[in-house]
Amino acid sequence: MTNFKQSMLLNQLREMPHFLEQAFLGASSVLLTRIPTNDSSPLIEHLWHVRDCESDLYSPRILRVINEVRPRLNPVDVSAWPVERGYHLRAGDQAIREFSSLRLGLVQQLEEAPELALDRVGVRFDDSEVDVYFLIEQLVDHDRDHRWRMSAILREIAENTRDVASAL
16 A cells, blocks of 8 residues: 555544544443434444454455455355344443454554555455455445444434423
């Protein structure tokens, strides 16, 4: 990666742990399990989803492409994870801490990877090739999508709280 591109992407990867820690660390289970009006997932599902995607999807793909020659990147069905993995029964703080640790590890490995390794490609299920840049940008987009969705849930909760308070 060029120094500028590498720096930009690594900084974007560092944003999600900070966001989760600042916005949700110490949040009550009532807040985290509240069913939002405009999202199919409560906050607890978002927290565990991003954590599990880090350990079981994005990081392994990125590191396989860096460390292997043209690895096959098979699709992963994440739709059953909330029920299979019992997201609603798990602590949000644990998801945040584990995610932050995993992400820090990924960033460190990317910082230490030889530049040539970052140009390697993996082969997707449709035989198209994706490089490390694409996979990192896909992860950054995934982070952004969940930050926006989680922020919208927080806005909804804040608006409902204001409405209740003004009615009193």
